[in-house]
Amino acid sequence: MTNDERTKLQRLLGVMSNDDILNYLGSLDYVFTYLRNSVPEHALETTTIQTFVEYHIHSYACLNDNILRRPPFSTIQLQYIIDLYERIEENAFDKVLRAYVKKELVEETFTDKEREHVLHVFSRMTFEKETIAETLKSIDSWISMLKRLMIRVLNANISLDVPLQLYLERTDLWSDRVSNLDLDTFQVDDDILLQHTYVILRGLETKQKRNNQLTQQQQQKISEIQSIEGQREKVQTWFDTTARVTTGPKVLKPKIRV
Incomplete structure (x- = not known):
């Protein structure tokens, strides 16, 4: 597609x-x-x-x-x-299921310090890791995967005290662009649990929003600079043209006597 x-x-x-x-x-x-x-x-x-x-x-x-x-x-x-199904899943989570996240998973269950620690460790061991596969370097792919995990796994009554890594290495939760070899390029500590899934997702969404805002600001600055440069070029062109006209040699026509 x-x-x-x-x-x-x-x-x-x-x-x-x-x-x-x-x-x-x-x-x-x-x-x-x-x-x-x-x-x-x-x-x-x-x-x-x-x-x-x-x-x-x-x-x-x-x-x-x-x-x-x-x-x-x-x-x-x-x-x-499958691509279609995954996109509908993400929309279903955002528009419907996000409002019904289990109490054990919501951000308020953890202290600020706990949330910061979990997000820092997770980020460092996944998409921020230098040697991770190219397909896993985008924060967007992790957000999509975690939403699928929330829908397919965490809607059921399962134990939350298991390492999140057990689910991160499942290929069925990733898009078809991610292979088994790609998933072998990272390993998340066992103290990052399934219970931390939503906290990590919210943290990554915040990072994504900041990154998008920064990108938009940079693009706006580039556009402004290009606009200013364009105006300067127009002024310079006008000045050069005017200068050539006003400083060029005058041609005197001889007077004809009758």
Whole structure:
């Protein structure tokens, strides 16, 4: 899926209602069940979601309309269905599930010192590590992964006193751009626990926001400098042109006597 297609999908997901997002996510889960258990040989990667559902899922009355009738969702090819699912997951977390984070996970459960320590250790051992894989150097990829972890794992009743590393090394929680070899390039201390997931996520989101603001400020300064330089060039060009006209040699026409 191209960046333009991802951007378009992101805009469309942004205006969808919370119920539609959750229903669409559930519908894709239903489609995944068929893809895992009974994939026909002629269901190619280029087959659209709509075509696959119409030909291979006999009962689809419960599926969200986006899958069957609304482009561009219905026309997305099967090879991009995981990418689509992950984007919907992130939107579902931001718009719906974030408001229902477990009490044991919220920031108020920890002191300021504890939160700062956890975030510092985690950052130093992951995306700030010099030898980490290129695919893991972006703070955005960690934010996306932690949101998936919140949705897929932390919605269930599981023990929170286990090392977070056990989940960070699971390839199914990462995008397909991250490989097993990439995940071997970092190791988070065992005292960073699953319970710290949301604290880390919030800390990374704050860092991301600061980075984006700094980038915007730098771009604005560059634009202002370029604008000033452009004005100076125009003034200099005008000055040079005017100077040549006013200082050029005068041509005297001879007077003709009658």
